[in-house]
Amino acid sequence: xxxxxxxxxxxxxxxxxxxxxxxxYSSSYSPSLFWYVQHPNKGLQLLLKYTSAATxxxxxxxxxxxxxxxxxxxxxxxxxxxxxxxxxYFCVVSLRGPWIKAAGNKLTFGGGxxxxxxx
Amino acid sequence: xxxxxxxxxxQVTQMGQEVxxxxxxxxxxxxxxxxxxxxxQKVEFLVSFYNNEISEKSEIFDDQFSVERPDGSNFTLKIRxxxxxxxxxxxxxxSERFLENNPLNTEAxxxxxxxxxxx
Numbered sequence: 001x002x003x004x005x006x007x008x009x010x011x012x013x014x015x016x017x018x019x020x021x022x023x024x025y026s027s028s029y030s031p032s033l034f035w036y037v038q039h040p041n042k043g044l045q046l047l048l049k050y051t052s053a054a055t056x057x058x059x060x061x062x063x064x065x066x067x068x069x070x071x072x073x074x075x076x077x078x079x080x081x082x083x084x085x086x087x088x089y090f091c092v093v094s095l096r097g098p099w100i101k102a103a104g105n106k107l108t109f110g111g112g113x114x115x116x117x118x119x
Numbered sequence: 120x121x122x123x124x125x126x127x128x129x130q131v132t133q134m135g136q137e138v139x140x141x142x143x144x145x146x147x148x149x150x151x152x153x154x155x156x157x158x159x160q161k162v163e164f165l166v167s168f169y170n171n172e173i174s175e176k177s178e179i180f181d182d183q184f185s186v187e188r189p190d191g192s193n194f195t196l197k198i199r200x201x202x203x204x205x206x207x208x209x210x211x212x213x214s215e216r217f218l219e220n221n222p223l224n225t226e227a228x229x230x231x232x233x234x235x236x237x238x
Contacts, residue, residue, distance in 0.1 A: 036229070043123070043231035044162075044210060090162065106175055107154070107212075107227060109162035 002027040004093050004110035012116040013081045021076040021113045023091030033074040034092040034107070035065055044090065050074060061085070086117045121145045125211050125230035132201055132237055140196045140233045142211030151194045152212040152227065153186065155179070162210070168194065201237045208232045 007022040025031060035047040048059025055067040061084075065076045074091060091110040124143045132138050144151050153165040166176040168186050185197045194213075198205055212227040 034226075041231070043125075044212075044229035046226055046228075049226060106152075106164055106167060108164070109154075111161050 002031065002093050002108045004091050004108055006091050006110035006113050008113050009111065010114050010116065012118065014118045015083055016080050019078040019081045019085065019115065021089050021091075021115070023074045023076065023110060024072050025074060025091070025093045026072065027093055031093045033067060034094070035059065035063070035076050036090045036092055037087045038090065039087045047076070047089075081117050083117050083119065086115055088112045088114045123211055123213055123228050123230035125233050127233060128231065129234045130236070132235070134203055134237055135200050138198050138201055138235065140209050140211075140235070142194045142196075142230055143192055144194055144211070144213030145228055146192070148213035148215055148228070150214045151188070153196045154210040154212065155207040156210070157207040165196075203237050206235055206237045208234050
């Protein structure tokens with residue numbers, strides 16, 4: 001079984017200040033981890049992904065996330081928030097391994113964190 | 120850039136009516152998915168589809184739901200007799216075949232969603 005917990009449902013930051021979105025996961029097997037962003041009236045866009053290569057993952061728009069197995073965490077950060085970062089962010093986990101090949105990539109979503117950026 | 124497209128963007132239907140939500144996945148993808156997000160709740164997995172059959176489905180995906188790939192390009196979700204609690208945003212997604220040794224293929228691409236309102 002796998003699950004994802006996003007520790008903050010809402011985060012409010014000032015433009016130009018750092019952003020931290022927290023995510024903890026639970027997985028019986030080696031996970032792949034993703035962050036998706038959803039802007040109003042838009043689809044889910046992939047920000048970055050961890051799939052067992054480097055533990056520090058860089059994504060689009062200046063975001064990065066670090067996979068910490070000992071803490072079962074995959075927190076998302078950005079050094080300086082921009083107004084266009086206001087959106088909802090989802091931490092997502094899927095299983096990896098040959099035994100799930102037939103099932104494709106079933107994704108389990110966290111509850112989402114809504115980010116508000118103040119001018 | 121290739122993308123997943125969904126139609127319609129909004130659908131209002133009366134309780135008990137049948138609805139069909141349509142999706143055009145990315146053309147070289149082989150795995151297809153439906154997810155839904157009830158307002159204020161998590162994004163939930165409904166079903167995955169590969170090689171013209173369902174490969175996995177959740178408890179939500181009961182006999183009222185069906186999926187089809189009628190013509191090699193479209194991927195549809197049918198709800199036979201809609202209920203009020205079916206009101207949600209429905210997301211279609213697609214991915215390349217999962218290869219455990221190739222993490223580049225573990226990304227799912229999502230459409231912009233269809234907002235279904237059952238009245």
